[in-house]
Amino acid sequence: MDRFLTELGLFAPAVVFNLYFAIASIPLGFILAVCLALGKASDNVLINRLSRGYIYAFRGSPLFIQFFMIYSLALSFNVGVWKPMGISWWVLHPLFIGPLVLTLNTGAYTAEIFYGALRAVPRGEIEAARAYGMSRSQQFRQVIWPNLIRLAWPAYTNEVVFLFHATAIVYFALPVIGQQKDLMITAKELFERDYNAFLHFSVAALYFLAVSLVVFFLFGLVYRRLMRHMPAGPRMRYAPSWWR
Amino acid sequence: MKKLILTAAALLALGSATQAQETVRIATEGAYAPWNFLNDAGAPAGYEIDLGNAICEKAGLTCEFVINDWDSIIPNLLAGNYDLIMAGMSITDERRETIDFSQNYFPPDPSLFVAAAGAGVDPQALEGKRVGVQGGTIQAAYAEANLAGANTIVAFTTADQAMADLAAGNLDTILADGAYLEPVVAASSGALEFVGEDVLIGDGVGAGIRKDETELKTKFDDALTALKADGTVDKLIAQWFEGRGPYFAE
């Protein structure tokens, strides 16, 4: 028991990195996703094609490869671009490139969710808004968006949990700077020291599980608030969804 | 039913165990030229592969090289996935706590700092620099203990990845084995240079081996002693490290 508690303590600094990666990429990924979803629904052929292609490519390839590819790509621009701009030390830092790749990745998945929700917005409501003489931006802000976010929220919650789990592979693909180690690297290093897989990996798993539950809980609260106008609205269950 | 599963498991393990007695499996990283690398044919090659084969021939063993990532190379030795490590691994007291080593097959050799030519890096007064190392090496431990306060230590999975970052200007300097760096610096035609003084860490490079494998260790050591005595080891060092040494013969 004592051993278990020390172990929990050892992992506490590590979970901060996973949380950082997730928290840094969630808002950015959200914004990117909204743009991509609107792009995919756009009538402009070029924007439409580009958004579709981007979403398809980033959903169709492994995050692990995306990490390797984008890091080495960024590295090859170092001498020509980042160095002269003086941002080299930051651009190639795992704390920057990690959230960057996660954002690009989750942006694509979230965009697909939002696009699906966008298509599910009741046509009648949009027509009514138009009949009221709302402008296009008014229509979006006051009718489409509130509908969209309510429709998409359960799936989006699920995507955030997937994203948090995806932070586990950041340091398998990127260099480790000093003592900045996340849950997986910590577990792996401890395991390499005493070869006790059961203890170290279970504790890391526990942290992931705990944060996942917190995410489900917090996002559930938000969902209840989003749905507060509904009579006995559908409560979101803490059961995770299985789609990505 | 339980008995059946147990027997099946036992057969499975025994099958691979008997197989193991026939061939000695040697793990190497395959990304640390000229010590060990994957040649154009996709097979392991380099100083340690030639030496390992020579030792096995001398000792009458059948050997096979397997590729394993550097950072899990000791745990997988302990797990019994192979019997020896020949991967440019320096003999240190810390590693001796978990595994045994053969006698060294490469004499103690200083580690060196390398930097882009003319970058003006001074290892005597390193401050605010980005120092690249391969994670889990003696140099990583040294940098962590002596340089971490004032500098950023960046740990890579392979030494080649660190070199790529140095070449692309993402690192100010790399601390690595002199025998790994020297051919690279020589081949860089002036783009890279050694800076500062040598750092002497480790007791030379030896083969890692499980503590319970005394029989294999004796066989390996005896063959290595014989090869050192007849000059084969020095010849291989001269061949792979381009006449640089260091040699065992005075």
Next chain:
Amino acid sequence: MSDNIAFWLSYLTNGKHLTWYASFQFTIFAAVFGGTLAVVFGLIGATFKNSRFLPLRVIGSIYSSIVRGVPDVLFFLFFPLAFEQGVEWLVASQVCSPEMLAAQSAAWPPCKEANWLLGTPEYLVLASVSLGLVYGAFATNVIHGALRSVPKGQLEAARAYGMSASQVLWRVHIRQMWVYALPGLSNVWMLIIKATSLLSLLQIADIVLWADRLGAPNFLPAVGLVHDDWRWRYYLVLFVFYILVTWLSEKGFDAIMKRAGRGILSEAR
């Protein structure tokens, strides 16, 4: 010009590259075997979850929720290690004599004779099994939902024909279930494909490892062609490869769904 082409042709077909191309077999094997196992585990899990016997139901639910709460890569690393130690422990309980136990100085395995050697084939099978276990949990949920989507009338009709419970299950329920499960299973398959990129973490010399080794800068003529850091090009190839596989799988699943959906009301699709 033709010299150039000849040079690149011979470079891209040297042994190192050929090994890289050959290593695609590991990825494909892991995806196919892992995918098959995921469906098997999914069927077992869903049967458990649907069971009338409470403990089985609990096991089914715990299996699917625990696996879903943990990153796939964690399970992927943990399971082969745990399985290896488990087998060695089992073997040790059978073959280790007290003398052998006493002779053992290392921490693990209990005696030398109980050691289980893991090479690439063993790792590959273990990796596929852990892929199967992780995504089997996903498939459990998909199949569980699909079993519930089969119209009750169909089952009642089958029962009215005098079919036994197992006949109803195998001849009607599970056969009809596939139509409802296919979209979900196709999603699980896409996840499995992407997870196969993690094989190199289990010491399998897979496409990712070779891409790194081939692309890493080389400074020494004795080692091979001297070149700069070419890694991103090799990773780009893998990036495109995975997108192509996804595209092909999509086409394949579309065709299967069309076929499976024949004679079923369109609401199923």
